[in-house]
Amino acid sequence: MPPPASAPTVPPDAPAALLEAQGLTKHFPLAGGWLARDHGVLHAVDDVSFAILSGETLGLVGESGCGKSTLGRMLLRLIEPTGGRVLFEGRDILALDARGLREQRRVMQIIFQDPYGALDPRLSVEAIVREPLDVHGVARQEAQRRVAEALDLVGLSRRYLGRFPHEFSGGQRQRIGIARALALRPRFIVCDEPVSALDVSVQAQIVNLLQDLQAELRLTYLFIAHDLAVVKHIADRVAVMYLGKIAEIAAKRALYANPLHPYTQALIAAVPVLRPADRAHGRARRRLVGGEIPSALHPPPGCRFHTRCPHVMPVCREREPRLAEPEPGQFVACHLYPGS
Amino acid sequence: MPGEAAVLDAAPVRGRSPAAETLGRLLHHRLFVSGLVLFGVILAAAVLAPVIAPADPTRIAMRQKFLPPGAGHLFGTDNLGRSLWSRVIWGAQLSVLMGLAVVGLNAVFGTAVGALAGYYRRLDNVLMRINDALMAFPAILLAIGITAVLGPSTGDVILALAIVYIPRTARIVRSSVIVVREMEYVQAARACGAGDWRILRRHILPNSMAPLIVQLSFLFAYAVLTEATLSFLGLGAVPPTPTWGNIMAEGRQYMVEAPWIIAIPGVALMVTVLGLNMLGDGLRDVLDPRLRVQQ
Amino acid sequence: MTLLEVRNVTTAFATGQGEIRAVEDVSFSLDAGEFLGIVGESGSGKSVTALTVMGLLPRPPARVAAGAVLFAGQDLVALPEARLRTVRGPGIAMVFQEPMTSLNPVFTIGEQVIETLRVHERLSPRAQRARAVEMLQKVGIPSPERRLSDYPHQLSGGQRQRVMLAIALACRPRLLIADEPTTALDVTIQAQILDLLMDLRDELGMAILMITHNMGVIAETADRVLVMYAGRVVESAPVDRLFERPAHPYTRGLLDCVPSLAADRPRLVAIPGLQPDPAHRPPGCPYAPRCPIAIAECSRAVPPLDPVAPGHAAACIRADRAA
Numbered sequence: 017m018p019p020p021a022s023a024p025t026v027p028p029d030a031p032a033a034l035l036e037a038q039g040l041t042k043h044f045p046l047a048g049g050w051l052a053r054d055h056g057v058l059h060a061v062d063d064v065s066f067a068i069l070s071g072e073t074l075g076l077v078g079e080s081g082c083g084k085s086t087l088g089r090m091l092l093r094l095i096e097p098t099g100g101r102v103l104f105e106g107r108d109i110l111a112l113d114a115r116g117l118r119e120q121r122r123v124m125q126i127i128f129q130d131p132y133g134a135l136d137p138r139l140s141v142e143a144i145v146r147e148p149l150d151v152h153g154v155a156r157q158e159a160q161r162r163v164a165e166a167l168d169l170v171g172l173s174r175r176y177l178g179r180f181p182h183e184f185s186g187g188q189r190q191r192i193g194i195a196r197a198l199a200l201r202p203r204f205i206v207c208d209e210p211v212s213a214l215d216v217s218v219q220a221q222i223v224n225l226l227q228d229l230q231a232e233l234r235l236t237y238l239f240i241a242h243d244l245a246v247v248k249h250i251a252d253r254v255a256v257m258y259l260g261k262i263a264e265i266a267a268k269r270a271l272y273a274n275p276l277h278p279y280t281q282a283l284i285a286a287v288p289v290l291r292p293a294d295r296a297h298g299r300a301r302r303r304l305v306g307g308e309i310p311s312a313l314h315p316p317p318g319c320r321f322h323t324r325c326p327h328v329m330p331v332c333r334e335r336e337p338r339l340a341e342p343e344p345g346q347f348v349a350c351h352l353y354p355g356s
Numbered sequence: 357m358p359g360e361a362a363v364l365d366a367a368p369v370r371g372r373s374p375a376a377e378t379l380g381r382l383l384h385h386r387l388f389v390s391g392l393v394l395f396g397v398i399l400a401a402a403v404l405a406p407v408i409a410p411a412d413p414t415r416i417a418m419r420q421k422f423l424p425p426g427a428g429h430l431f432g433t434d435n436l437g438r439s440l441w442s443r444v445i446w447g448a449q450l451s452v453l454m455g456l457a458v459v460g461l462n463a464v465f466g467t468a469v470g471a472l473a474g475y476y477r478r479l480d481n482v483l484m485r486i487n488d489a490l491m492a493f494p495a496i497l498l499a500i501g502i503t504a505v506l507g508p509s510t511g512d513v514i515l516a517l518a519i520v521y522i523p524r525t526a527r528i529v530r531s532s533v534i535v536v537r538e539m540e541y542v543q544a545a546r547a548c549g550a551g552d553w554r555i556l557r558r559h560i561l562p563n564s565m566a567p568l569i570v571q572l573s574f575l576f577a578y579a580v581l582t583e584a585t586l587s588f589l590g591l592g593a594v595p596p597t598p599t600w601g602n603i604m605a606e607g608r609q610y611m612v613e614a615p616w617i618i619a620i621p622g623v624a625l626m627v628t629v630l631g632l633n634m635l636g637d638g639l640r641d642v643l644d645p646r647l648r649v650q651q
Numbered sequence: 652m653t654l655l656e657v658r659n660v661t662t663a664f665a666t667g668q669g670e671i672r673a674v675e676d677v678s679f680s681l682d683a684g685e686f687l688g689i690v691g692e693s694g695s696g697k698s699v700t701a702l703t704v705m706g707l708l709p710r711p712p713a714r715v716a717a718g719a720v721l722f723a724g725q726d727l728v729a730l731p732e733a734r735l736r737t738v739r740g741p742g743i744a745m746v747f748q749e750p751m752t753s754l755n756p757v758f759t760i761g762e763q764v765i766e767t768l769r770v771h772e773r774l775s776p777r778a779q780r781a782r783a784v785e786m787l788q789k790v791g792i793p794s795p796e797r798r799l800s801d802y803p804h805q806l807s808g809g810q811r812q813r814v815m816l817a818i819a820l821a822c823r824p825r826l827l828i829a830d831e832p833t834t835a836l837d838v839t840i841q842a843q844i845l846d847l848l849m850d851l852r853d854e855l856g857m858a859i860l861m862i863t864h865n866m867g868v869i870a871e872t873a874d875r876v877l878v879m880y881a882g883r884v885v886e887s888a889p890v891d892r893l894f895e896r897p898a899h900p901y902t903r904g905l906l907d908c909v910p911s912l913a914a915d916r917p918r919l920v921a922i923p924g925l926q927p928d929p930a931h932r933p934p935g936c937p938y939a940p941r942c943p944i945a946i947a948e949c950s951r952a953v954p955p956l957d958p959v960a961p962g963h964a965a966a967c968i969r970a971d972r973a974a
Contacts (some may be wrong), residue, residue, distance in 0.1 A: 079838065079839065079840075089543075092547055094543055094546055094547055114551075121549040122549070124547075126543070126547045128540040128543070128544065133540040133541065134540040134541055134544055135541055136541040136545075136558075136559050136563065137374055137563070138373070138374055138375070138562050138563060140373070147545060147548060147550070147558075148548030151545075151549045151550045152549060180372070180373055180374060182374065182377075185925050187925070193544070196544065196548075199548075200548065215692035215693055215864065215926075216692065216864070216866070216905060216908055216909055217692060217904065217908050217921065217922035218921075219908070220908035220909075220910075220919035220921035220922070221921040221922075223910070223919055224918060224919055224921055227918070242837065242838065243910075244838070244912060245909070245910040245911055245912050246910050248910065248912060249910040249919065272912065282839055283839065284912065286838040286839045286842040288845075288865065288867025288870055288871040289870060289871070289911075289913060290866060290867055290870050290894060290909065290911055290913065291870060291913070292871075292890045292894055295870075295871055298871065299846060299849075302842045302846070305839060306843065308807045308810065308840070309807070309837065309839075309840075
């Protein structure tokens with residue numbers, strides 16, 4: 017096995033990283049426990065390293081089961097990693113005790129995908145948005161002020177404080193969830209597919225809101241999505257994951273204009289284009305990659321994409337490629353490029 | 357953004373809480389309301405027993421034995437001339453108190469076991485295997501066994517029934533805790549630094565209660581029925597304390613000449629159990645619509 | 652040749668708060684071999700339209716309050732259930748969004764494909780098996796003979812959707828209704844299924860009615876498009892025309908708010924507000940409260956679906972200026 021990629025995967029002249037993941041790994045043992053046999057290990061995330069710069073949005077894309085959501089939750093320790101390190105401004109989050117972790121969570125928050133499941137149906141809007149403040153012992157008057165401030169930020173009237181989640185539409189619920197995440201005035205937010213469950217017209221409202229909030233509050237985002245077009249719109253840099261590994265990570269412009277990894281190329285080719293005239297062209301391009309995504313229980317040896325890759329070579333089946341930097345600031349894990 | 361707010365503006369500012377919504381729907385559910393009325397009659401009789409049945413249910417008047425129901429004695433008298441009205445009403449009080457005690461004890465312990473097993477995966481296996489072992493005993497036999505060891509008394513019957521049904525309650529709570537534990541709002545609470553106790557108390561338990569409430573209404577009915585069975589067999593409260601079970605046990609010998617002695621407590625028992633079951637079905641329809649049989 | 656004609660259909664649901672019209676006065680037609688896309692957001696009535704055509708809505712609470720669904724000349728709305736069943740399968744078949752729940756987990760793939768055949772055609776067991784293998788092959792399942800004895804849980808989501816297609820195609824329907832067939836799938840798998848649908852259409856000559864919320868999917872597949880909003884058809888056009896010169900402000904809004912790989916926009920153009928609640932639709936044009944070019948007259952009467960160009964119609968009194 018190659019050593020963990022030590023490259024911080026950012027351009028050399030970039031400002032300091034706010035958050036850095038080093039060799040992050042999560043294996044879920046599939047066991048029935050006592051009296052039951054082990055059923056193997058799910059390799060959700062395998063030895064992933066990257067950095068997020070202060071004030072940027074790092075997009076994280078990939079198909080279902082690629083580990084993007086697990087990765088996002090490990091950064092907040094909502095899922096305990098099996099191995100690796102997470103550094104927030106140089107401090108190792110995985111080494112924090114319970115109290116230290118609670119303090120750390122003031123600055124790191126998360127927004128969820130499902131606007132229905134993410135809000136406790138029994139609590140009023142006020143109770144939902146105030147919960148983080150209660151947990152951190154913010155005094156009552158101050159908490160009330162901050163709840164109102166958070167609602168203002170997301171564009172919800174304060175008159176809804178006494179309302180309950182079931183009275184709101186999906187887009188409005190998502191605003192409540194964002195207000196909850198903002199209540200503690202965090203600096204870093206993991207956005208876990210925040211617009212995937214919304215209708216397109218509402219999706220645009222939420223994407224715009226997230227962009228406005230970022231500019232106003234100088235937030236740093238990890239934006240997880242399966243929709244490449246949304247990520248292209250909101251991200252500064254983009255990481256592409258496949259079966260628990262980062263396949264490619266680069267500045268948005270480079271990644272979309274000149275994708276290096278065959279999987280990135282396939283993903284981009286698969287996105288339907290809004291120009292009916294280009295149909296035939298698009299079809300021809302995506303013919304290149306067929307097949308199904310292998311199970312993360314038994315990831316293919318060598319390069320995990322080799323079972324579907326149109327450029328597969330003998331070495332791909334044997335040796336796992338490392339992240340190399342064939343273009344400045346563009347990292348790719350593929351044997352087609354020197355250094356992998 | 358302004359447009360989105362405008363759509364909501366038409367609605368009142370203070371919303372109806374989910375609890376208020378549920379109550380509203382329950383009160384429109386015919387089965388639930390019928391059950392509530394039936395059980396309400398029994399409950400009222402139990403609460404008002406000292407007022408509506410002032411005659412001592414244990415006072416013997418041999419000259420008035422075997423009086424049929426009528427003007428003097430509404431439900432007639434038994435073989436010892438005791439007022440059946442008083443005996444059945446006081447029996448209702450005992451049944452209701454006993455049911456409440458069983459349900460209360462069972463809910464506390466069953467919820468504790470179920471919540472711990474559902475929330476902490478480490479405890480799950482151990483607790484659930486103990487549960488399985490307990491569930492393997494037929495409930496009524498276990499209850500008979502416990503009262504046989506501890507001696508027949510109302511308190512022992514309560515304890516026995518509460519213990520016997522803990523595994524079922526624990527399983528129900530556990531399975532809904534497991535579902536709620538994975539909800540994203542629980543993750544959100546954890547992400548803002550909330551501890552286990554806060555998460556359990558504020559998010560998981562309140563959202564896991566629906567199936568428990570349904571289960572408890574059925575358990576109430578079952579407890580009343582089982583208590584009647586045990587005291588019918590002479591394993592419950594000791595005579596002359598009136599319980600529906602021992603009234604029926606005594607009345608059994610005079611079934612031909614004085615059928616009301618066995619019939620009236622029997623009807624009371626049926627009304628209670630029917631009412632509680634209808635209540636439970638109504639609760640299930642409203643609280644847990646997934647369980648409703650699809651037509 | 653017109654295969655399906657939906658005429659002024661209104662479908663209503665009885666609810667606690669009275670009757671709600673999920674689909675209102677919808678008309679369209681579909682030629683043999685044509686690929687028609689219906690696009691709309693959740694609550695627009697697109698799925699109810701498809702289920703009305705199939706006669707699959709539970710009645711009550713649903714009822715077709717007005718209109719007719721003419722398939723090859725006969726009105727499906729008036730047809731008794733027993734006769735309707737003979738139309739489903741060889742006439743119209745349907746695939747759904749959820750490939751995880753559309754297959755019965757306790758039967759093998761083979762049994763489920765053969766099941767549809769057995770209902771509609773008298774074939775020997777050997778011929779049934781051969782047809783099942785042929786169908787699985789057509790939908791791109793590798794080594795179909797071996798797959799016949801597999802259970803649904805042994806297949807991936809994309810393969811299950813292929814099996815659903817095989818079942819739908821087993822009786823060689825003249826019309827296939829696909830309700831969000833790729834929404835639950837990953838993009839690379841979605842692309843495969845869409846390509847497969849196009850190939851099957853060309854090969855078998857069947858017509859396809861596809862329901863989707865995804866403008867990109869429409870652009871990739873459809874010949875003609877209906878845009879639905881709040882239970883009504885607001886625009887109908889050939890696909891090229893719709894994307895080049897959308898006439899209805901809602902269609903333009905939808906196209907503007909979809910992030911695109913091709914175009915670089917600093918900001919998405921969001922449509923303000925929400926789709927109206929079906930119990931409280933505004934009088935007049937249902938889009939007027941959110942429309943950037945609405946005038947007072949828009950709120951007076953529901954605008955009719957009027958032609959703005961040959962083959963292109965829009966339900967907007969300001970469509971002239973809009974186009």
